[in-house]
Amino acid sequence: MYDEFVALLRKACSKRKLRLRKIGTVHNKRDYHLYKIVINSRKNPKASVCFSAGIHGEEIAGPYAALRFIEKFDFRKFKNIKIIILPIANPYGFDRTMRETTKGLQSNGHFCNKRLNGEHKILYNAIKDERLLFFHALHEDSDEHRFYIYNFENGEEKIYNDILAVARKYFPLEMHKRIYGSKAEHGLIINEHDSSFEDRMYRDGVPYSMCTETPGIAPLEKRIRAYVEIMGLVLGFAAKVGKK
Ligand SMILES: [Zn+2]
Numbered sequence: 549m550y551d552e553f554v555a556l557l558r559k560a561c562s563k564r565k566l567r568l569r570k571i572g573t574v575h576n577k578r579d580y581h582l583y584k585i586v587i588n589s590r591k592n593p594k595a596s597v598c599f600s601a602g603i604h605g606e607e608i609a610g611p612y613a614a615l616r617f618i619e620k621f622d623f624r625k626f627k628n629i630k631i632i633i634l635p636i637a638n639p640y641g642f643d644r645t646m647r648e649t650t651k652g653l654q655s656n657g658h659f660c661n662k663r664l665n666g667e668h669k670i671l672y673n674a675i676k677d678e679r680l681l682f683f684h685a686l687h688e689d690s691d692e693h694r695f696y697i698y699n700f701e702n703g704e705e706k707i708y709n710d711i712l713a714v715a716r717k718y719f720p721l722e723m724h725k726r727i728y729g730s731k732a733e734h735g736l737i738i739n740e741h742d743s744s745f746e747d748r749m750y751r752d753g754v755p756y757s758m759c760t761e762t763p764g765i766a767p768l769e770k771r772i773r774a775y776v777e778i779m780g781l782v783l784g785f786a787a788k789v790g791k792k
Pocket residue numbers: 604607656687688
């Protein structure tokens with residue numbers, strides 16, 4: 549699955565004249581490379597945004613949405629925004645349709661460790677100096693038919709509700725007051741410090757950071773389309789609030 553995906557990614561990048569940069573390699577029985585794609589790379593962007601997909605290897609809509617975005621999205625509309633994509637954050641897990649990394653770690657919970665290793669270190673190092681405005685991790689909840697978000701904010705931020713409004717065109721929202729034991733408000737789990745990639749980015753000073761959860765029970769094509777639309781919304785937001 550991994551090799552086929554990387555071949556598609558390579559083809560899409562070459563069509564759009566983008567460089568598929570290798571950012572590191574992990575090993576378990578064989579080598580797996582991690583990649584980064586930078587779109588609209590220029591010296592003084594109005595804002596920088598990072599989309600990270602597939603840290604949980606079995607949540608495949610994120611990587612496929614990243615691929616679709618590269619194939620089809622009209623990113624010339626956002627010339628001032630530096631777009632960084634980590635399309636396959638856990639290649640070993642993706643290849644085996646499972647959560648764990650090559651080190652057997654439950655992959656999204658170790659980004660706030662004092663010392664990072666393996667995939668976590670490669671991913672973090674790939675974006676730590678980017679002065680991001682927005683970090684977006686594309687996840688899925690395999691057992692769900694509803695959509696929800698883990699978001700980080702200082703005060704109430706409208707953008708997260710705008711994202712829920714887009715998601716609602718595709719799926720019902722998870723409106724329970726508790727989601728997996730965490731307090732939730734209308735589909736948002738706010739400032740849950742769970743040592744995830746999005747938590748780490750927020751702690752590092754990225755003002756907008758979130759993990760979105762598309763429902764794994766919904767058809768894959770629908771999840772991909774929802775994600776590409778949400779990525780566009782995030783970029784529109786960055787274009788509006790980025791520095792003048
Ligand atoms: Zn996940």
